Amino acid sequence: MNPGTTLKAARRVSVFDLSQPGLGGSGITDPDFDGEHIPDELSEFATRKNTGLPELSEVDVVRHFTRLSQDTFGVDLGPYPLGSCTMKYNPKRNDAMADLPGFARVHPAQPKDSMPGLWTLFHNLQEHLAEITGMDAFTLQPAAGAHGELTGLLTIRRHFESKKQNRSVILIPDSAHGTNPASAAMSGYICKIIPTTKEGTLDVEAMRSMLDGDVAALMMTNPSTLGLFDPNIEEIAKTLHDNGSLLYYDGANLNALMGLVRPGDMGFDVIHINTHKTLSTPHGGGGPGAGPCGVKAFLEPYLPIPVVTRNDHGEIEAQFDRPLSIGRVKSYFGHVSILIKAYCYILSNGAEGLRMVSENAVLNANYMQSSLSDLLPPVFQQRCMHECLLSGGDLDVDPFDFVKRLIDFGVHPPTLVGAGCVHFSDEYDAAMLIEPTETESLAVLDDMIAQFRKVAREVAVARYMIETAPHTTDVAKIITDEPAFLSMLEADKPCDSKSS
Amino acid sequence: MASLPGYNVLREQDRSHMLEKIGVDSIDQLIDFIPANLRLQQPLDLPVAMSEWQLKSHLTELASQNESADSHVCFLGGGVYDHHIPAVVDTIASRGEFLTAYTPYQPEISQGLLRVLSDFQLVVGRLFDVPVVNCSVYDGATALAESAWMAISASGENRLIVSDTIWPEHLEVLHLYMANRDVEIEMISHDESAGTCDLASLESALQQPAAAVIAQSPNCFGILEDVKTLVQKAHQKDCLAVIGCYPTSLGIIEAPGTHGADIVYAEGQSLGLPLAAGGPYMGMIGTREALIDFLPGRLVGETKDIKGEPALALIKQEREQHVRRHKATSHICSNQALMALRTLVYLSLMGESGLRRVATLSAQKAHYLCAELEKVAGISKSYQGAFFNEFCIDVPVNASKLIEKLRQQGFHAGIECSSHDNSQDRLLIAVTETKSLDTLNHFIQVFTQSLKKLS
Numbered sequence: 001m002n003p004g005t006t007l008k009a010a011r012r013v014s015v016f017d018l019s020q021p022g023l024g025g026s027g028i029t030d031p032d033f034d035g036e037h038i039p040d041e042l043s044e045f046a047t048r049k050n051t052g053l054p055e056l057s058e059v060d061v062v063r064h065f066t067r068l069s070q071d072t073f074g075v076d077l078g079p080y081p082l083g084s085c086t087m088k089y090n091p092k093r094n095d096a097m098a099d100l101p102g103f104a105r106v107h108p109a110q111p112k113d114s115m116p117g118l119w120t121l122f123h124n125l126q127e128h129l130a131e132i133t134g135m136d137a138f139t140l141q142p143a144a145g146a147h148g149e150l151t152g153l154l155t156i157r158r159h160f161e162s163k164k165q166n167r168s169v170i171l172i173p174d175s176a177h178g179t180n181p182a183s184a185a186m187s188g189y190i191c192k193i194i195p196t197t198k199e200g201t202l203d204v205e206a207m208r209s210m211l212d213g214d215v216a217a218l219m220m221t222n223p224s225t226l227g228l229f230d231p232n233i234e235e236i237a238k239t240l241h242d243n244g245s246l247l248y249y250d251g252a253n254l255n256a257l258m259g260l261v262r263p264g265d266m267g268f269d270v271i272h273i274n275t276h277k278t279l280s281t282p283h284g285g286g287g288p289g290a291g292p293c294g295v296k297a298f299l300e301p302y303l304p305i306p307v308v309t310r311n312d313h314g315e316i317e318a319q320f321d322r323p324l325s326i327g328r329v330k331s332y333f334g335h336v337s338i339l340i341k342a343y344c345y346i347l348s349n350g351a352e353g354l355r356m357v358s359e360n361a362v363l364n365a366n367y368m369q370s371s372l373s374d375l376l377p378p379v380f381q382q383r384c385m386h387e388c389l390l391s392g393g394d395l396d397v398d399p400f401d402f403v404k405r406l407i408d409f410g411v412h413p414p415t416l417v418g419a420g421c422v423h424f425s426d427e428y429d430a431a432m433l434i435e436p437t438e439t440e441s442l443a444v445l446d447d448m449i450a451q452f453r454k455v456a457r458e459v460a461v462a463r464y465m466i467e468t469a470p471h472t473t474d475v476a477k478i479i480t481d482e483p484a485f486l487s488m489l490e491a492d493k494p495c496d497s498k499s500s
Numbered sequence: 501m502a503s504l505p506g507y508n509v510l511r512e513q514d515r516s517h518m519l520e521k522i523g524v525d526s527i528d529q530l531i532d533f534i535p536a537n538l539r540l541q542q543p544l545d546l547p548v549a550m551s552e553w554q555l556k557s558h559l560t561e562l563a564s565q566n567e568s569a570d571s572h573v574c575f576l577g578g579g580v581y582d583h584h585i586p587a588v589v590d591t592i593a594s595r596g597e598f599l600t601a602y603t604p605y606q607p608e609i610s611q612g613l614l615r616v617l618s619d620f621q622l623v624v625g626r627l628f629d630v631p632v633v634n635c636s637v638y639d640g641a642t643a644l645a646e647s648a649w650m651a652i653s654a655s656g657e658n659r660l661i662v663s664d665t666i667w668p669e670h671l672e673v674l675h676l677y678m679a680n681r682d683v684e685i686e687m688i689s690h691d692e693s694a695g696t697c698d699l700a701s702l703e704s705a706l707q708q709p710a711a712a713v714i715a716q717s718p719n720c721f722g723i724l725e726d727v728k729t730l731v732q733k734a735h736q737k738d739c740l741a742v743i744g745c746y747p748t749s750l751g752i753i754e755a756p757g758t759h760g761a762d763i764v765y766a767e768g769q770s771l772g773l774p775l776a777a778g779g780p781y782m783g784m785i786g787t788r789e790a791l792i793d794f795l796p797g798r799l800v801g802e803t804k805d806i807k808g809e810p811a812l813a814l815i816k817q818e819r820e821q822h823v824r825r826h827k828a829t830s831h832i833c834s835n836q837a838l839m840a841l842r843t844l845v846y847l848s849l850m851g852e853s854g855l856r857r858v859a860t861l862s863a864q865k866a867h868y869l870c871a872e873l874e875k876v877a878g879i880s881k882s883y884q885g886a887f888f889n890e891f892c893i894d895v896p897v898n899a900s901k902l903i904e905k906l907r908q909q910g911f912h913a914g915i916e917c918s919s920h921d922n923s924q925d926r927l928l929i930a931v932t933e934t935k936s937l938d939t940l941n942h943f944i945q946v947f948t949q950s951l952k953k954l955s
Contacts, residue, residue, distance in 0.1 A: 010612070010615070011611040011612055011614075011615050011812075012810070014615070014618070014619050014622060015619050015622075015623065015844070015848045016619075016622065019851075021852070022853070023851070024849070024850060024851020024852055024853050024854045025849070025850050025851050025852075025853045025854015025855065025856075025857055025858075026854070028850070028854045028857040028858055028861070028933070029857070030861055030933065030936070030937075031937075032936070032937035033861055033864045033865060033868075033937070034864075035857040035860050035861045035864070036857075036860060037860070037864070038752060038860060038863065039863055039864060039867035041867065041886050041887075042724075042752075042863055042867070042886050042887075042888065044886065045724045045753050045754065045886055045888075046752040046753055046863070047754050048750070048751070048752055048753060048754050048755065048758075050852055051626055051627055051750065051751060051755075051852055051855060051856070052626040052852065053623060053626060053627065053847055053850065053851050053852045053855060054623070054848060054851060054852075055851035055852055055853065056848050056849070056851060058586075058588060058849060061588055061592075061845060061848050061849050062588055062591070062592070064848075065592040065595075065616075065841075065845055065848075066592070066595065067612070068612035068613070068615050068616055069592070069595040069597040069598050069612055070597065070612065071610075071611045071612030071615075072597040072598055072601050072609070072610055072611075072612035072613040073597070073601060073606070073609035073610065074596055074597045074598065074599065074600035074601035075596075075600035075601075076596030076597060076599070076600045077596075077597060077600075080602070082602065082605070085602055087600075087602060088507075089507060089600075090599070090600055091507060093552050093555060093556070095594065095599075096556075097555065097556065097559040098776075099590075100559060100560060100563040101563070101568055101570050102560075102562070102563025102564055102565070102566045102568055103563050103566065103776065103777060104774045104775065104776050105568035105569045105570045105774070105775055106566050106567070106568045106569070106775055106776070106777040107568075107569055107574050107576045107580060107582065107775045107777075107912065108580060108775070108777050108778030108779075109576045109577075109578045109580065109915050110567060110568075110572075110576065110912055111567075111903065111904075111907065111912075114566065114567040114907070114912075115565075115566040115567065115777065116565045116566070117561070117562035117563055117564065117565030117566045118562070118566055118777055120562055120565070121562050128546055131544055131545050131546060132544060132546075143638035143639065143642070143779070143780070143834075144638065144832070144833065144834045145833065145834075146821070146831040146832055146833050146834070147638060147642075147831075147832075149831065150831060154676065154679075154680075157680060177822075177833075178820070178821035178822035178823070178824075178825050178828070178833070179821050179822075179831050179833050181821075181825040181826035182821035182824075182825060182826055182828045182830065182831035183831040184826060185826040185827070185828075185831075186677070186680075186681070186830070186831050187680055188679075188680025188681055188682075189680075191825075191826045229531070229533055229534055231533055231534070231535060233535075233538075234535065234538070258544070259540060259543065259544050260531065260534070260539065260540060261534055261538045261539055261540060262540065265538055265540075266538060280507075282599045282600050282838075283600065283601065283602040283603075284598070284599060284601075284836075284837055284838030284839075285598055285599075285601045285602070285603070285604070285613045285616075285617075285837035285838055285841065286601075286602060286603035286604070286635070286798065286834055286835045286836075286837035287636075287780075287834030287835050287836045287837050287838065287839075288638075288779070288780035288782075288834065288836045288838060288839060289834055290780075304676075326676060327672055327673075327675065327676040327679075328641075328669060328672035328673050328676060329673065329676060330638055330639055330641055330642055330673060330779075331579070331639050331640065331641040331667075331669045331670065331673065331767075331778065331779075331781075332580075332669070332777070332778025332779060333777060333778040333779070334778065334779060335779045335780040336776050336777040336778055336779055336780075337774070337776045337777075337779070337780065338779075338780060340559070344555055344559065346546065347547060347549070347550045347555055347558070348506060348507070348549060348550055348552070348555055349505065349506035349507070349549055350505065350506070350546055350547065350548055350549025350550075351543040351544040351545070351546045351549075352505045352506075352543065352549065353505035353506025353507075353508065353549050354506065354544065354546070355543065355544070356504070356505050356506065356508045357506060357507075357508065359527050360508050360509075360510050360515075362527075362530060362531060363510065363515060363518055363519070363522075363527065363530065364510075364518075366518075366522045366530060367518045367521060367522060370521050370522045370523070371521065382533070383522070383524075383530060383531075383533065385531075404606075404608065407606070407608060407609055412606065412609070413606055438507075438508060438509070438510075439507055439508075439509060440509070441509040441510065441514070442510060442514040442517065442518065468806065470608050470609070473608045473609060473611075474611065475607070475608055475611050475805050475809065475811045476608075476805035476806050476807045476809065476811075477608065477805060477806045478607045478608055478803060478804075478805050478806075478811050478813050479803075479806065480607065480803070480813050480814065480815075480817075
């Protein structure tokens with residue numbers, strides 16, 4: 001394989017195809033150690049003859065991965081209205097701050113008093129998150145939203161254990177993210193599913209009928225995955241609390257609420273935040289994100305260690321000796337560089353900026369809904385929050401094909417059933433969840449709307465263009481439920497490698 | 501004209517136009533379905549919005565308060581190592597296309613990212629010598645916990661036999677992940693002299709059925725375990741063998757997969773990820789073909805587009821939470837894709853020969869430092885087993901005082917081992933390729949002087 005391949009070929013070749021034995025590891029040398037001789041004591045273990053790793057020159061690596069980046073669509077390239085994922089613009093200054101050597105070069109096993117700047121940042125961020133959400137205390141440990149759920153549920157479990165109550169059930173709306181039931185199962189809970197009313201809200205009567213002494217908590221996101229604010233939230237909270245149960249807030253949709261209304265004020269006891277959604281930390285191709293978990297004061301003793309807080313002398317420190325804590329959910333102190341970016345985002349926006357983030361997120365989604373309603377009528381005949389659920393049922397073409405055609409016009413497809421991280425019940429199977437986010441300008445929204453209309457006009461005149469879309473990509477349409485295989489199973493056995 | 505707050509892009513005239521289109525007069529009316537008593541009546545109590553230069557000044561000030569591997573020579577390890585990260589890794593990982601993409605749910609516009617994840621699986625598969633690798637989980641600790649759950653799900657047994665020489669923090673996470681899932685964890689002890697898993701303790705534990713034997717090599721004392729024997733003993737009793745490893749060491753150390761380990765997991769930080777005060781890092785999990793349905797997290801595989809051309813896509817999603825809900829193999833939704841990218845770029849730059857030299861240089865320097873320190877009166881190696889690049893030494897003074905003394909002279913000398921086995925006078929010291937002979941000699945000199953002053 002000639003490494004000077006064309007752009008089109010980049011995705012078709014693996015790093016093994018580009019390997020030229022002898023080109024790898026340039027500059028890994030030391031004037032005083034030969035880097036060849038295995039210390040005698042180690043020779044019994046250091047018997048590996050080869051690893052089969054590919055050998056590339058630095059320039060080949062740079063070109064290959066730069067080309068692969070060009071075959072990857074991110075927010076930096078265009079609008080990404082993937083409902084429920086909040087694909088907003090990620091400010092570059094935040095990345096630069098997280099890369100400062102005073103953060104990026106800190107070893108987590110350094111003496112605890114050797115990183116006071118970090119503890120101050122953690123403490124400030126915890127306080128800001130508490131203010132934004134109306135909670136009393138936060139842990140920044142969880143690595144992602146689902147990990148925040150696990151942390152929150154284990155905290156709830158510990159709470160009931162300390163009260164000597166054996167509650168084994170978590171209630172979850174049928175519209176919840178799949179992580180909710182999966183996290184509940186990992187925490188040792190049984191899940192019971194609450195249906196959604198035809199108005200798109202939680203069925204309060206159904207919930208009431210499921211309440212008994214066994215229910216530990218209800219997990220809910222508000223606004224829901226259907227893009228709707230549940231106006232019954234106070235009644236739901238009161239009913240649960242009267243039953244001795246707690247209310248868990250899945251913060252996946254917090255982007256609609258900042259400065260407008262707070263989960264803590266609605267009656268939620270535990271919350272996680274997806275920093276990679278609401279607080280604009282980059283999604284990174286699927287991670288890393290971060291999932292800080294906030295609680296009301298009565299749950300604070302159970303938060304995972306370490307807890308960053310003020311000690312009796314008013315100094316901020318990381319505390320590890322917390323007898324009531326659930327324990328440790330991950331190593332060290334959480335996804336620190338991600339948390340730094342979230343902190344920077346809050347500071348750059350301020351209170352007014354964050355309120356306008358949420359106002360504009362809601363405004364943009366409603367503008368999309370209004371502008372497309374003749375073509376894609378809203379599933380629920382009401383105004384939405386930060387994302388709109390539109391029906392593709394009148395399209396006379398499979399919505400799956402419809403959204404693939406948007407790719408040709410520079411728009412990332414919205415979320416459909418079975419695509420993305422949300423779950424829809426069967427009755428919404430032609431629906432699409434569109435979340436434009438607040439960082440798309442009116443001009444971009446109008447352009448997106450025009451593209452939707454352009455595709456809709458094609459249904460009558462050039463249907464095949466939709467059914468075989470996309471056409472502007474190097475690869476053609478991929479049907480993901482077609483048989484696929486794990487290519488590594490077909491690869492050379494590692495130790496038979498030719499590039500030894 | 502005043503600038504718009506934050507990153508907002510709607511001008512006042514845009515907002516008016518849009519409200520009109522929607523058919524409402526104001527934002528308040530737009531969201532009038534939110535009960536009025538819940539609406540915030542005053543602004544959030546947050547600091548005044550900062551300009552970019554104010555932000556930079558504030559963050560630079562906070563960063564300057566921290567000691568780091570730049571201000572102090574870093575001999576800290578404990579699963580996280582100060583290996584060199586080539587500039588190319590940062591350059592590629594800062595590409596906006598990679599940085600601001602999400603999980604490749606739309607494969608047609610994600611072939612570049614899918615190729616990265618697919619190659620990551622392949623390259624790590626070679627490093628571990630196993631046929632199947634996922635796209636990563638959060639970190640080494642959660643990789644251990646997920647691997648343990650895989651073993652339980654696959655075997656139908658609910659008992660784990662776990663070596664007490666696994667990183668203590670990883671064990672804490674394992675215990676928490678298993679706490680409410682009807683799992684019994686039996687810890688096996690270590691040989692105090694060799695610093696390795698006690699085989700008698702293992703054999704005794706293996707008298708009862710178990711899902712898996714779980715061990716780590718190099719272990720929490722830096723000592724290499726006899727992985728081959730551990731795997732054999734597990735297999736003789738029909739247990740799965742789950743082995744944690746230090747990926748950099750695999751440049752020269754025999755891979756766990758070669759010894760027959762059924763599940764191999766690792767903390768991936770050493771492969772091009774910044775120290776970053778603890779994260780984000782990356783958990784790696786590899787396994788045999790037969791256990792693929794029990795793997796957590798994303799998997800990328802090859803399929804065909806409608807023209808019959810090969811293409812990449814996420815595969816076997818039926819294991820995952822967005823399809824299988826409470827019966828999923830794990831709750832994990834994300835993976836550490838950006839970290840997987842860094843690792844792939846790092847391993848592509850190193851290659852067969854480079855990783856071998858990084859591993860060998862680290863080992864050579866660690867063994868040099870250990871041998872020189874052993875010559876100092878009062879210092880002895882804590883364990884007799886072979887080590888890779890990290891070792892424990894016993895010192896004749898209070899370890900935390902020694903660490904403090906060396907810190908004042910510009911060294912983060914090591915990790916006090918008291919959390920491992922209650923030794924008050926033990927240090928765990930890690931050496932990477934980046935420490936020059938001069939630095940090592942200077943460290944030995946300062947170490948010796950500090951010991952004298954404290955004695």
